[in-house]
Amino acid sequence: MWILRLNMTDRTYRLEDVPAAYKNLGGRGMTSTLVRDEVPPLCHPLGPNNKLVFAPGLVTGTAASTSARISVGGKSPLTGGIKEANAGSSWAQYLAALQIKAMIVEGQPKEKGKYWMVHLTWDAGTGKPKVEFSPADEYTGKDLYEVFPKVYERFGTGVAIAGCGVAGEYGYANSGIVFNDLGKRPSRYAGRGGLGSVLASKKLKFIVADRKGAPEVSIVDKALFDQGKKKLDDAIRSHDVTKPKGALNTYGTAVLINMMNEAGGLPTRNFASGRFEGAAKIAGESIFEGNKTRLGKDLYNHACSPGCIIQCSNTWYKPDGKEHTSCVEYESDWALGANCGIDSLDDIAEMVHLCNAYGLDTIEAGTTLAVAMEAGVLPFGDSKKAIELVHEMGKGTAMGRILGGGTELAGKAFGVPRIPTVKGQSMPAYEPRAVKGIGITYATTTMGADHTAGYTIAPEILSVGGKADPLSPEGKASLSRAFQATTAFIDSSGHCLFIAFPILDIASGFEGMVEECNGVLGTKWTSDDVVKIGAEILRKERAFNEAAGFTKAHDRVPEFMKYEPLPPHNQVFDVPDSALDSVFGEM
Amino acid sequence: MPDVVVDVWLYGVLAAHGGEARQGSYANVKVSLPDGSTMADLLKTLKMRTEERSITFINGQLSAMPGLQPDLGHILLDGDRVGFFDPRSMWPFQYRHGATMTDEMARAMDVEKDHGLHHTYTKK
Numbered sequence: 041m042w043i044l045r046l047n048m049t050d051r052t053y054r055l056e057d058v059p060a061a062y063k064n065l066g067g068r069g070m071t072s073t074l075v076r077d078e079v080p081p082l083c084h085p086l087g088p089n090n091k092l093v094f095a096p097g098l099v100t101g102t103a104a105s106t107s108a109r110i111s112v113g114g115k116s117p118l119t120g121g122i123k124e125a126n127a128g129s130s131w132a133q134y135l136a137a138l139q140i141k142a143m144i145v146e147g148q149p150k151e152k153g154k155y156w157m158v159h160l161t162w163d164a165g166t167g168k169p170k171v172e173f174s175p176a177d178e179y180t181g182k183d184l185y186e187v188f189p190k191v192y193e194r195f196g197t198g199v200a201i202a203g204c205g206v207a208g209e210y211g212y213a214n215s216g217i218v219f220n221d222l223g224k225r226p227s228r229y230a231g232r233g234g235l236g237s238v239l240a241s242k243k244l245k246f247i248v249a250d251r252k253g254a255p256e257v258s259i260v261d262k263a264l265f266d267q268g269k270k271k272l273d274d275a276i277r278s279h280d281v282t283k284p285k286g287a288l289n290t291y292g293t294a295v296l297i298n299m300m301n302e303a304g305g306l307p308t309r310n311f312a313s314g315r316f317e318g319a320a321k322i323a324g325e326s327i328f329e330g331n332k333t334r335l336g337k338d339l340y341n342h343a344c345s346p347g348c349i350i351q352c353s354n355t356w357y358k359p360d361g362k363e364h365t366s367c368v369e370y371e372s373d374w375a376l377g378a379n380c381g382i383d384s385l386d387d388i389a390e391m392v393h394l395c396n397a398y399g400l401d402t403i404e405a406g407t408t409l410a411v412a413m414e415a416g417v418l419p420f421g422d423s424k425k426a427i428e429l430v431h432e433m434g435k436g437t438a439m440g441r442i443l444g445g446g447t448e449l450a451g452k453a454f455g456v457p458r459i460p461t462v463k464g465q466s467m468p469a470y471e472p473r474a475v476k477g478i479g480i481t482y483a484t485t486t487m488g489a490d491h492t493a494g495y496t497i498a499p500e501i502l503s504v505g506g507k508a509d510p511l512s513p514e515g516k517a518s519l520s521r522a523f524q525a526t527t528a529f530i531d532s533s534g535h536c537l538f539i540a541f542p543i544l545d546i547a548s549g550f551e552g553m554v555e556e557c558n559g560v561l562g563t564k565w566t567s568d569d570v571v572k573i574g575a576e577i578l579r580k581e582r583a584f585n586e587a588a589g590f591t592k593a594h595d596r597v598p599e600f601m602k603y604e605p606l607p608p609h610n611q612v613f614d615v616p617d618s619a620l621d622s623v624f625g626e627m
Numbered sequence: 628m629p630d631v632v633v634d635v636w637l638y639g640v641l642a643a644h645g646g647e648a649r650q651g652s653y654a655n656v657k658v659s660l661p662d663g664s665t666m667a668d669l670l671k672t673l674k675m676r677t678e679e680r681s682i683t684f685i686n687g688q689l690s691a692m693p694g695l696q697p698d699l700g701h702i703l704l705d706g707d708r709v710g711f712f713d714p715r716s717m718w719p720f721q722y723r724h725g726a727t728m729t730d731e732m733a734r735a736m737d738v739e740k741d742h743g744l745h746h747t748y749t750k751k
Contacts, residue, residue: 287715298636298710298716299712299717302684303718320638325642326652329651496720496721510724516724541719544720544746
C-alpha cells in the first residue's frame with residue numbers, strides 16, 4: 041500500500057511507503073491525521089499550501105458490505121477549520137484496489153485558468169499504480185451530466201470518476217467533490233464544507249480511476265474477516281431500519297420528513313418554525329407513492345455504490361415516467377423544500393438535479409436560498425424563482441456568487457440576523473430547539489453544524505449506560521462526546537454510517553464491524569479501542585481547529601435560537617454553555 | 628356526553644385507515660370521540676390494531692414506538708393532534724435525543740435498558 045502525492049505545481053507524482061504511524065489509519069482517521077500533520081492551519085483554503093486528501097476506509101475494497109466510502113479532507117473554505125466529507129462510490133473501492141491508502145493533492149500551478157485531469161491505472165509491469173496527467177479544459181464550465189458521459193467515452197465505461205463542478209471552479213465555499221454512482225451519474229457527493237473549490241484551486245478537474253488488473257485488497261486474517269462480515273450482514277439484513285423493504289429501502293432517508301414534522305422539529309422557512317404544512321407532500325412516503333402512480337409499480341430504492349445491502353438511494357420520476365433525478369435525500373428534500381416553504385416534489389427534484397449538475401451541496405444551497413427568502417430576495421415558497429437562483433449559481437452571476445458563498449455569507453450580504461450556522465456551516469434538518477441532543481453535537485463538532493457527526497452506537501461500550509441521566513444537559517453532553525468518537529471510528533472503517541442503526545441494537549453486528557477491521561489489519565482491537573481510536577481522531581481535528589483560531593466561542597449555536605421560541609413547542613435552545621464546553625473539556 | 632375532536636394524521640400504509648380522506652401517501656382526518664376517550668378508543672374507531680402502528684405522536688410528543696406503547700390509556704383532549712406512522716418508518720436515537728415525549732413515554736423510556744438508548748424497541 042502507498043501514499044500517492046500529486047504535486048499540481050509541476051504535475052509530478054510520487055509513491056511513498058506508508059509510515060508505520062499511519063499503517064492502521066483509514067478513511068477519516070487517515071484524512072484528518074494527514075491534514076493535521078501537513079496542512080498549515082492558518083493557510084488560505086484556496087491557496088497553494090492547503091492540501092486535499094482522499095482515503096478509502098479500512099475495509100473498503102474488500103467484500104465487506106456497505107463499505108465503499110471515500111473520505112476527503114482538507115482545510116474548509118466554508119468553515120476555515122478542518123473538514124472531512126465522505127461519499128459512497130465505486131471510486132473508493134478502485135482507489136483501495138490500486139493499493140493507495142491515501143492520495144494527497146498538493147501545490148498549485150502558477151498558470152491561471154488551465155485545468156488538468158489525472159488517469160490512475162494499475163501498471164502490471166512494475167506492480168504499482170501509474171499516474172498520467174492530461175489537459176481538462178474541454179470539461180470545464182459545463183454541466184456535469186453533460187461532461188460525465190464524455191469522460192466515460194474517453195476512458196472506458198469501467199472507470200470511476202472523482203472531480204468538481206463549476207461551483208468549485210468559481211471558488212464557492214459551497215462546492216462538493218463529486219463521485220459517480222452505480223448508474224454513472226454525477227450524484228454522489230462529499231458535499232459539505234467547500235472541498236470542491238479546494239480541488240479546483242489545484243486546477244485538478246477530474247481524477248479518473250481504473251482498477252483493471254489491480255490486485256485484491258489484502259486481508260491478514262481472512263477467517264476473522266469472514267466471521268465479522270457474516271455478523272454485520274446478519275444485523276443489517278434483520279434490523280427494521282436497514283433490512284430489505286425496511287424503512288430506508290422503501291421510503292429512503294426522506295422517511296424522516298413526516299417524522300420530524302410531527303415531532304415539531306422540521307426546520308421550516310429558514311428555521312422560523314418546526315412544522316411545515318406541506319410536509320406530507322414532499323415526504324419519503326409521498327416519493328414512494330408518487331413513483332408508484334407514475335410508473336405503475338412499487339419501486340424500492342437502489343445502492344449508491346457496489347456491495348451496499350441497505351440500498352437507500354431513491355430515484356424520482358417525471359409524470360411521463362422518465363427519470364428526473366437521483367436521489368432526493370432527506371436533507372436535500374428538506375433544505376430545498378420545507379426550509380424554503382416549497383411543497384412541490386418536482387421542483388425540489390429539479391433543484392437537486394441542478395445542484396448535482398453544478399457541483400453544489402444541496403444542504404448549503406437550500407439553507408442559503410432560505411436566507412435570501414427571509415431577506416425578501418424572493419418569496420418563501422417561490423420554487424420557480426428558487427430554480428432560477430440555482431441556475432445563477434451555476435452561471436456565476438453576481439447574485440449567484442453571493443449565494444455560492446454559502447448561508448453565512450449570504451446572510452451577511454442580505455442583512456439577515458437569523459443565520460442557522462455553526463462555524464460557518466449551515467445546520468441540517470433537525471431543529472436544535474426541538475431536539476436538544478443534536479444541537480449539542482452541531483455546536484461542538486469540529487466540522488461545523490453536521491448531522492452525521494454524532495451517530496448513536498452501543499451504550500455498553502460507551503461506559504455511559506446507566507450513569508448520567510441522558511436527558512440532563514450533562515448527560516446529553518457526555519453522550520454527544522461518546523457518539524462523536526464512535527462516529528469518527530465508523531467514518532474510518534469505510535462503512536456507511538447507516539450501519540450504526542443495526543449495530544446499536546444488535547450487539548453481534550457491532551462485534552462484526554470490529555472483527556472485519558481486525559481481519560484486514562491483523563490488529564486486536566476491542567470495543568474500548570473503538571472509542572479510544574475515535575477520540576484520538578477528534579483530538580487531532582480539535583488541535584487543527586484551535587491552531588486555526590477556533591475557541592469555545594465557536595462551539596455555540598446561533599444566538600437567535602436562544603431567544604426565539606420555536607413553534608409548535610415554543611422552546612428555545614437552553615443547554616448551558618458549560619455543558620457545551622464539557623463535551624470536549626473532559627476528553 | 629360531549630364529543631372531543633382529534634386531528635389525526637395517518638402516514639404510509641396507515642393512510643388506508645383514513646378512508647376517503649386518503650391523499651395517496653397520507654390521510655388527515657378529524658375524528659369525533661366521546662369525552663374521556665383514550666388512545667385505545669381512537670384506534671378502535673379507526674379500525675386499526677395497535678400492532679399496525681409504529682411511531683406515534685400526541686401533539687408533537689413521542690407517545691409510542693414499536694414494542695413500546697405506553698399510550699393506550701392516554702386520554703385525548705379536544706383539538707389534540709395525533710400522528711401515526713407505519714412500521715416502515717424510523718426515528719434514530721440521535722435525531723430524537725432530547726425531543727419531547729408524553730409523560731407516559733418518558734417514564735417507559737427511563738425504565739428501559741440504558742434509558743432507552745436504542746433505535747428500535749421491537750420485542751421478539
